[in-house]
Amino acid sequence: xxxxxxxxxxxxxxxxxxxxxxxxxxxxxxxxxxxxxxxxxxxxxxxxxxxxxxxxxxxxxxxxxxxxxxxxxxxxxxxxxxxxxxxxxxxxxxxxxxxxxxxxxxxxxxxxxxxxxxxxxxxxxxxxxxxxxxxxxxxxxxxxxxxxxxxxxxxxxxxxxxxxxxxxxxxxxxxxxxxxxxxxxxxxxxxxxxxxxxxxxxxxxxxxxxxxxxxxxxxxxxxxxxxxxxxxxxxxxxxxxxxxxxxxxxxxxxxxxxxxxxxxxxxxxxxxxxxxxxxxxxxxxxxxxxxxxxxxxxxxxxxxxxxxxxxxxxxxxxxxxxxxxxxxxxxxxxxxxxxxxxxxxxxxxx
Amino acid sequence: xxxxxxxxxxxxxxxxxxxxxxxxxxxxxxxxxxxxxxxxxxxxxxxxxxxxxxxxxxxxxxxxxxxxxxxxxxxxxxxxxxxxxxxxxxxxxxxxxxxxxxxxxxxxxxxxxxxxxxxxxxxxxxxxxxxxxxxxxxxxxxxxxxxxxxxxxxxx
Numbered sequence: 001x002x003x004x005x006x007x008x009x010x011x012x013x014x015x016x017x018x019x020x021x022x023x024x025x026x027x028x029x030x031x032x033x034x035x036x037x038x039x040x041x042x043x044x045x046x047x048x049x050x051x052x053x054x055x056x057x058x059x060x061x062x063x064x065x066x067x068x069x070x071x072x073x074x075x076x077x078x079x080x081x082x083x084x085x086x087x088x089x090x091x092x093x094x095x096x097x098x099x100x101x102x103x104x105x106x107x108x109x110x111x112x113x114x115x116x117x118x119x120x121x122x123x124x125x126x127x128x129x130x131x132x133x134x135x136x137x138x139x140x141x142x143x144x145x146x147x148x149x150x151x152x153x154x155x156x157x158x159x160x161x162x163x164x165x166x167x168x169x170x171x172x173x174x175x176x177x178x179x180x181x182x183x184x185x186x187x188x189x190x191x192x193x194x195x196x197x198x199x200x201x202x203x204x205x206x207x208x209x210x211x212x213x214x215x216x217x218x219x220x221x222x223x224x225x226x227x228x229x230x231x232x233x234x235x236x237x238x239x240x241x242x243x244x245x246x247x248x249x250x251x252x253x254x255x256x257x258x259x260x261x262x263x264x265x266x267x268x269x270x271x272x273x274x275x276x277x278x279x280x281x282x283x284x285x286x287x288x289x290x291x292x293x294x295x296x297x298x299x300x301x302x303x304x305x306x307x308x309x310x311x312x313x314x315x316x317x318x319x320x321x322x323x324x325x326x327x328x329x330x331x332x333x334x335x336x337x338x339x340x341x342x343x344x345x346x347x348x349x350x
Numbered sequence: 351x352x353x354x355x356x357x358x359x360x361x362x363x364x365x366x367x368x369x370x371x372x373x374x375x376x377x378x379x380x381x382x383x384x385x386x387x388x389x390x391x392x393x394x395x396x397x398x399x400x401x402x403x404x405x406x407x408x409x410x411x412x413x414x415x416x417x418x419x420x421x422x423x424x425x426x427x428x429x430x431x432x433x434x435x436x437x438x439x440x441x442x443x444x445x446x447x448x449x450x451x452x453x454x455x456x457x458x459x460x461x462x463x464x465x466x467x468x469x470x471x472x473x474x475x476x477x478x479x480x481x482x483x484x485x486x487x488x489x490x491x492x493x494x495x496x497x498x499x500x501x502x503x504x505x506x
Contacts, residue, residue: 020485043485070489073482089486115486133486160483178480210480228479265458266479283458283481315455316481336455 004346008287008309008330012058012341014050019043021333023074024321029081036325039084040339041072047086047096049103050339058341067094067105074118074163079125087116093130095146106146111138118163122171127151129173131161137175137185139193152193154185162212169220169241172250176211182225182235186250197251199235205255207233215272222256224278226267232259232280232290234303257303262288265316273322277306277348279330281317286310287332291348306348313338355432358400361408366390383453388415388424391452395444396500398437407431409441422456424449429464438468442478443487444500 020043027037035052047064070089077084084096084103093116095107113134120129128140128148137154159178166173173185173193182199199206209228216223220241226232234257239250265283272278278290289306313334323329330342389412393405404410409428416425426445430438442461449459461478463471477483487493 071485089489117482133483162482178476210476 006289006306006344006346006348008289008307008312008342008344010312010340011329011343014038014040014048014058014060014339014341015337016048016060016063017042017044017046017337017339019071019337020315020318020335021337021339022071022318024319024331024333024339025075025077025084026321026323026325026331027077027081028079028324029077030325031081036323036329037081038321038323038331038339039075039077040331040333041075041086042333042337043071045070045072045088047072047075047084048339062103064096064103064105067108068092070115073116076119076121078121079123085119085121085128087119087130089115091116091132093119093128095148097146107148109140109148111150112136115160117161118165120164120166120173122166122173123168127166129164129166129175131164131175133160135159135161135177137161137164137173139173151191152187154193154195156183156195156198157181162210163214165214165216167220168216168218170239170250174214174223176214176225178210180207180209180211180227182206182211182214182253184250184253197253199253199255204253205233205258207231210266212267213269213271215270215278217272217276218274222272223253224270224272226270226280226282228266230260230263230265230267230282232267232270232278233257234259259290259303259305262305262308268317269319271320271322273327273330274324275327275348277322277327277344278303279320279322281312281320281332281334283316285313285315285317285334287312287317287320287330287342289344289348309342312342313340354399354435354437358397358402358407358431360402360406363405364393364412382419383417383457384419385412385415385417388417388426388449388453392426392445392448394503395441395448396502397431398440398444398496398500404428404441404445410445421458423458423460424453425460425462427462427464429467433467434469438463438470438474439477440493440496440500442474443484443493444497446478446484447488447497448501 025039030037038050041047049062051061068088075086086094093109096103097106112132115133131137139152140148141151157177184197186196207227214225222236235253236256237252263282267282269281280288287309293302315335319333328344395404
């Protein structure tokens with residue numbers, strides 16, 4: 001590779017969580033003139049908000065506590081950046097609003113039988129999805145006055161649902177599970193939600209153990225999943241993304257590529273950057289980066305490892321997230337309780 | 351409550367050896383942890399339904415412990431007293447918690463059933479290796495009470 005080999009350099013170490021850091025979310029819309037804002041959550045039952053001061057120093061500006069009684073497993077900002085949703089092992093999802101210089105819990109969504117593991121906002125911000133150890137995925141409609149009405153309870157997974165993620169363009173939701181499958185859910189245009197596709201090992205070249213995480217590329221024609229089977233899988237769809245409302249072809253995801261042999265233990269997180277670099281974080285304490293090999297298109301698309309950062313953390317890496325405002329900045333969260341910021345340097349896409 | 355295994359076989363305890371201090375002590379080197387040291391951490395865990403230790407019941411023995419100190423990897427393989435033992439998950443959880451509290455955080459610990467020792471071996475192994483489920487279980491006060499009871503130092 002010319003232009004300098006790719007390098008992932010640790011730039012900041014954010015400490016404060018008193019237990020493992022489970023999950024991260026960059027605010028997609030921090031407001032005019034504001035620098036990047038990152039939320040992290042973890043086993044200490046808190047959420048921390050991290051901001052970059054004008055002098056480049058990162059500080060914890062807010063600690064959101066006193067609402068969740070157990071681990072805060074994941075968090076997600078609304079597309080307008082004004083609300084933060086947090087999913088907890090206490091069975092609830094909380095909605096926080098920043099007003100008057102403070103984060104205030106403005107709603108608590110109850111309904112799951114036990115641990116809520118993931119929460120995701122639809123691209124318009126009008127729907128929320130949550131999933132739980134109770135095997136169900138719930139879809140909530142965001143209504144005026146911080147009211148949330150459950151509009152669908154999606155049954156289909158036979159075990160815990162680990163993560164839910166809305167498609168960036170389509171009205172499609174993807175869920176991944178301890179039952180080793182990936183499910184694609186779509187509404188039939190009549191607000192009736194159905195499972196339109198189930199991706200399994202036997203039928204689709206899917207995963208052979210728990211699927212922990214899913215992430216879409218920016219365009220929405222590909223997604224990556226990662227698993228306890230120590231692989232990442234790339235999926236693509238032939239759905240017409242210019243006609244997002246027709247609901248046609250939502251069941252069209254097919255296996256494109258499997259990335260294996262890079263992580264030695266469970267891969268907990270995968271995230272696709274707007275510059276098409278995929279990051280993964282795993283139980284082997286490492287972070288790996290991958291990109292598409294464009295030069296071998298005759299044989300079809302192929303993804304390859306760009307670099308592996310061994311010992312990225314002292315313990316398991318639970319979450320990796322690219323910064324939407326700066327696609328060369330990656331955040332990672334670990335069992336060691338720290339959140340780290342990394343800068344990707346050098347030539348990665350040649 | 352009816353016991354899962356009303357009449358467990360009690361095995362003779364292994365003699366406790368005094369470990370030799372290694373020669374050529376380098377004070378800066380991290381202290382290596384060996385099989386026996388790990389066995390010492392888990393041998394006295396109390397069985398969830400009997401007043402015996404896991405060693406007494408031969409649920410674990412020294413050979414249950416595999417260690418690669420260089421890779422900071424520990425694997426403990428345990429054998430429930432009966433093959434449909436519903437306590438297998440609790441025993442596995444006790445082993446995990448005890449090692450989590452005893453070993454430096456750099457260790458990766460895997461807890462597994464002895465192959466062929468349990469009717470739902472794959473399901474129990476999968477549950478014990480899912481750290482999210484383990485974390486959630488340990489936030490459940492009823493389960494945590496059972497684990498703490500098994501780990502309380504009343505035997506040995």
